[in-house]
Amino acid sequence: MIGVSLVFGSCILFISNGIGLIRAYDQCNSSLFVDNDSGFMGCNRMNKSSIQQFAYKPNVSLNNNNISVLMQVINENLIRQEAETNLHSLTVQNLIYAIPPMALVNSTNVLCKKHSQIYLEELEKLTMWALKMYDSSAKVPSGILNGNINQFGDFDQCLNANDQSSGIQGQYCLAYVEMDAAGDNEKIKNIIKLMHSHSAFRSRLEDPGHRVPRFSTINWAICTPASCSPSDIEQEIHTLLSKYVNTNEIRFRLKVDPNMCQTLRKSYVPTTGSLIAVLTFGALFATIALSTVLDLLSTRLQESKSSLSKFIYSFSLKRNILQFINLNESPDSIKSIHSIRAINAFMLLASHKSMAMFFNPYSNRTQMAEKLGKRWTVLARAASLYTDPFIFMSGILTCTTFLRHLERKGKINIPNEYLSRYVRLVPTMGAIILFCTMILPNLGSGPQWNLVVKQHADICEKYWWRNFLFIHNLFGFKNVCLSHTHHIGIDSQLFALSPLLVWTLWKWPKKSLVAMIGLAAFSTGLRYYATMTKKLNLFINYSSSVSTMYDTADFSYVLPTHRLTVYIMGILLGYLLKCVGPNYKMKSINIKLGWIIAIGFFYQAYIAPSKMGDMNYVYNVIDAANYAAFAPICWCIFFGWIIFISHTGNGGLVSEVFSWKGFIILTRFSYTFYLTQFPVFFYNVGSNRAPLEYSFGLMCDIHEFLVTIFVSIALTVAVEMPFNNIKTAFIRKS
Known part of the structure; x- marks a missing residue:
């Protein structure tokens, strides 16, 4: 239902804004632009409908002469760049804009907003890490009426959608959405009933999910830059759903649990507890090995009356296997x-x-x-x-x-x-x-x-x-x-x-x-x-x-x-x-x-x-x-x-x-x-x-x-x- 709403909304935006929005090509190279304290300045698309803005690197002083030179360079390469763009990206861009990416460009989190803007720019350029991030989020599947509503996206691809130059790291979040019919429309009720698979178990967002599954809660994968917090993502999803879902027909609640957001763990530093656990099991296996070898080589361990011998003999694999099958x-x-x-x-x-x-x-x-x-x-x-x-x-x-x-x-x-x-x-x-x-x-x-x-x-x-x-x-x-x-x-x-x-x-x-x-x-x-x-x-x-x-x-x-x-x-x-x-x-x-x-x-x-x-x-x-x-x-x-x-x-x-x-x-x-x-x-x-x-x-x-x-x-x-x-x-x- 999330995907259906998003697709429907994106189609409306697509028609209202026109084909020009899809063909627009960003002339700004995102590697030249960073966030600064004075806000975002200067460099718009040639397409006037673009709203993306960026700030030029602070070590370059922008004045009228600089801008003139910059615009001259842009104009000289405009025809070649547009031809290349239309040659290799127009079809993909059309597909991408048909199903809009999850980009938190309105986030109050400055770093999240900056990374989301870079993500959109690089996505238009068909940069591979951005394509992976976009591709990893859940999309609208077929079979929603047959209960195919829980979409995990591509977990591993999302975690590996990284860009070292901009410091962007892929973050995989599994969002929870609770949805039910608000009105008396029987057709809507039946659709939601099938979507929830008759609610074989009825669940709510507040229910603990670690032992009994939240069966009637929708699971939807989102891949975003790791700089975006779960609350940022939750707010963005809520905004999208509020825009496209008629709350007089469908009620919804959602939750992005911080524990369900994951990033790639490149290295593992063992905790004190895990070291104790490894040492404990290591000592156990060593004792079993020692006891088994001594038991196989001699009967003295079995015949000894000392407490230490009795203790060691208790772990003999030979003895315990024979007891097990007796x-x-x-x-x-x-x-x-x-x-x-x-x-x-x-x-x-x-x-x-x-x-x-x-x-x-x-x-x-x-x-x-x-x-x-x-x-x-x-x-x-x-x-x-x-x-x-x-x-x-x-x-x-x-x-x-x-x-x-x-x-x-x-x-x-x-x-x-x-x-x-x-x-x-x-x-x-x-x-x-x-x-x-x-x-x-x-x-x-x-x-x-x-x-x-x-x-x-x-x-x-x-x-x-x-x-x-x-x-x-x-x-x-x-x-x-x-x-x-x-x-x-x-x-x-x-x-x-x-x-x-x-x-x-x-x-x-x-x-x-x-x-x-x-x-x-x-x-x-x-x-x-x-x-x-x-x-x-x-x-x-x-x-x-x-x-x-x-x-x-x-x-x-x-x-x-x-x-x-x-x-x-x-x-x-x-x-x-x-x-x-x-x-x-x-x-x-x-x-x-x-x-x-x-x-x-x-x-x-x-x-x-x-x-x-x-x-x-x-x-x-x-x-x-x-x-x-x-x-x-x-x-x-x-x-x-x-x-x-x-x-x-x-x-x-x-x-x-x-x-x-x-x-x-x-x-x-x-x-x-x-x-x-x-x-x-x-x-x-x-x-x-x-x-x-x-x-x-x-x-x-x-x-x-x-x-x-x-x-x-x-x-x-x-x-x-x-x-x-x-x-x-x-x-x-x-």
């Missing part, structure tokens, strides 16, 4: 948990990938939005549902572990358990935070790099310590360092409460059961109440607003009090499994009845809410509240039934499939798989420089998937498993 597990383990963890991990990956895809521009985005406005997209829209089984299974495993301690010792060594969990989780999370904060921002570039990579790094640089204390989910979703790690905070806070819950359940089973059911019901009520009163929705329905998504996260999704229900369900199931044992036999009729009930819960959690994914669905707060309150319960009951019949030997073929040992390996890197996927996604989003053509195959990016798997396994073997070995070697078990 399919043996404890007789007390709940085998089906591995498969359920893997299923939900891959479903969560698909949901996260879907969200990341919406950051990219598409030439057929409206068609994409229409295809994704179907009920089957519940696969991605139910993203919050896939995290509940992890909390549920955490409750199961925590309960069974603590019950074993209570049976053997009569107590739970709480400090030991807290320390053990801290050592297991923090080093791996710390490694990914350190890499994403200090190293990753320097490994790439692109139109949205600062938005999806640098902004995450800036947040982590401020708030990384919250992650290390497991409180990062309590300060608002937009302020979370690596926002997808909020789940670690929730689970850790619930784990901190678990010793009390399990101990009371072991000590007073009946009373504790009643109390815990009451707590679960209270947590369910909190979800229902918050959704009803604040109009939230855990299900990402079609045309959800970005602000609603953040409110849903802040007021419900990331709060441990709202996620307590499924954690308590996990503790109760863990207690039940401990009581009945692995050889509990059920009647055939009861198994069939259990399956019918479980499938009913699955339908209620997953199939019934899918209507909210249809593009014609109208938000209903009752639907949203019921989903928030009861879908997590139904979802976890379904998987709880599979766990129960598999563990007790009543599942038949289902038990065999869900208890397949191969899922153990997937479980081993499920934590790092969760941590690394968004950095991989955002690296690719930030590096993307041009519109894509949407097809469902983009969801199945094999290269991206393999990179995520490889990085996850590498992080598991290099960081997570070594620190688990250290935990085992140095932290005394209960």
